[in-house]
Amino acid sequence: MKAGKTYYSCSECGYRTAKWMGKCPTCGAWNTFTEEVAEPEPKAGAPAHALFSSGDNHAVAYDKLEMPTYMRSKTGLGELDRVLGGGLVHGSVVLLSGEPGIGKSTLLMQVSDVLCRSRKVLYVSGEESGGQLKLRAERLGVKGSNLYILTETNLDRVMREVDAIQPEVLIVDSIQTLYSDRLTSAPGSITQVRENALALINRAKGDGISVLLVGHVNKEGGIAGPKVLEHMVDAVLYFEGERQQAYRIIRAIKNRFGSTNEIGVFEMEEHGLREVENPSELLLSGRPHGISGNCAVCTLEGTRPLIAEVQALVTQAPQPAPRRNSNGIDYNRMCLILAVLEKRLGLRFSANDVYLNVIGGLRLDEPATDLAVALALISSLTDRVVPDELIALGELGLSGELRAISGLENRVREAMRLGFTRAVVPARNLEKRKLDLPIELLPVKSIYEALRVLRKTDVPEKMESDE
Numbered sequence: 001m002k003a004g005k006t007y008y009s010c011s012e013c014g015y016r017t018a019k020w021m022g023k024c025p026t027c028g029a030w031n032t033f034t035e036e037v038a039e040p041e042p043k044a045g046a047p048a049h050a051l052f053s054s055g056d057n058h059a060v061a062y063d064k065l066e067m068p069t070y071m072r073s074k075t076g077l078g079e080l081d082r083v084l085g086g087g088l089v090h091g092s093v094v095l096l097s098g099e100p101g102i103g104k105s106t107l108l109m110q111v112s113d114v115l116c117r118s119r120k121v122l123y124v125s126g127e128e129s130g131g132q133l134k135l136r137a138e139r140l141g142v143k144g145s146n147l148y149i150l151t152e153t154n155l156d157r158v159m160r161e162v163d164a165i166q167p168e169v170l171i172v173d174s175i176q177t178l179y180s181d182r183l184t185s186a187p188g189s190i191t192q193v194r195e196n197a198l199a200l201i202n203r204a205k206g207d208g209i210s211v212l213l214v215g216h217v218n219k220e221g222g223i224a225g226p227k228v229l230e231h232m233v234d235a236v237l238y239f240e241g242e243r244q245q246a247y248r249i250i251r252a253i254k255n256r257f258g259s260t261n262e263i264g265v266f267e268m269e270e271h272g273l274r275e276v277e278n279p280s281e282l283l284l285s286g287r288p289h290g291i292s293g294n295c296a297v298c299t300l301e302g303t304r305p306l307i308a309e310v311q312a313l314v315t316q317a318p319q320p321a322p323r324r325n326s327n328g329i330d331y332n333r334m335c336l337i338l339a340v341l342e343k344r345l346g347l348r349f350s351a352n353d354v355y356l357n358v359i360g361g362l363r364l365d366e367p368a369t370d371l372a373v374a375l376a377l378i379s380s381l382t383d384r385v386v387p388d389e390l391i392a393l394g395e396l397g398l399s400g401e402l403r404a405i406s407g408l409e410n411r412v413r414e415a416m417r418l419g420f421t422r423a424v425v426p427a428r429n430l431e432k433r434k435l436d437l438p439i440e441l442l443p444v445k446s447i448y449e450a451l452r453v454l455r456k457t458d459v460p461e462k463m464e465s466d467e
């Protein structure tokens, strides 16, 4: 393409076209085309993407390959270190993404304060003025003697400061605000983000600098800019949570230096983010007691069990088309559970509006939470309470059967630790291995059986006739 000519490129797959299109013919994504300006062909020389090879490169016999040893620095926040796989790896590039106002800059300022005690840190902000940064840092109690602040959006000037200061940790808040004069596309465009990130990554790999990049999110919640950005960096972290709620979760979507299963939990306080070592307690605080429509569940985030409370509100629908609303549980999963309950138990959800919520703003995205969702729904519909000290675990099949789930013991132990005394669990889980725990386990094969077991304590008469 001739330099200076405008074209449109798909942010999902990179497909280029001369005219705008609603749907990408290659990957099928909608509304992903953005206008770009063709850049001059790069001059001959070392390819920019040669991250690992330098000069003379040859294949190595597998048994001669050495296990890598990564140098890591602790960030001062154990929860963040856990997600990173044990600390920030020297020379690695980490992309931190999340909604505006979630606390990305706060987190990075706190981390800078700790890292600068052992390594030289350069914090580049293209979003705030020096004064604003100082205000936040004061609020966080930052001392930072080896911490340098640069408010700049021009990549070349950033690189010049990197040359002058020679930092060991470089923080860029955010990659979307950086622009390079050598590119004609607008700041924040796909080309700018991709090329500037590449320049920073090459620099980091060359000099062994750890780079933390802040990435904005787009309307759909993904990282704004090219999809390749996620492939280029070593780790992608998502900072999530409800802005109105105090607690925040950091999740690794990708991590070349650790597992992607771990999450870190924080609480936003007056003086910055505080780690939460006992998230279940936080999630259960303020939990209503003795009210219908609630059921406790334990979800596994990686290896970490978290107790959450599912809330359902089922009310008579004023309109022929009933409303369905779900917060924290996949909408389609909710519809599926409702369909199973309607078909298998004959419960009339179709005449009712249904609202689902997970207390604390947690997202439950594993099927092991199906039974708790089902029980919360039935409890609200029939206005009978699921006992407070009971926790429900299990995946619901289309015939109403309860499927085995992973990590049962881990979940039940967490429930016990928080004072639950009874657990409804899939019978299939206990077929292979019995659990010998000081808690009343109620193994069930299906949703019917779960209701039968519950009926002994607190199940509505209506359900009995429904069965």
Ligand code: TYD
Residues within 6 Å of the ligand: 098, 099, 100, 101, 102, 103, 104, 105, 106, 107, 136, 139, 140, 268, 269, 270, 271, 272, 273
């Ligand atoms: P910020 O880190 O600027 O978010 P992001 O960089 O992701 O856009 O801060 C987010 C919010 O956190 C802001 O609305 C104010 C609040 N906050 C606190 O509650 N306590 C604090 O100590 C700080 C610094 C911010």
Ligand code: MG
Residues within 6 Å of the ligand: 104, 105, 106, 127, 173
């Ligand atoms: Mg910010």
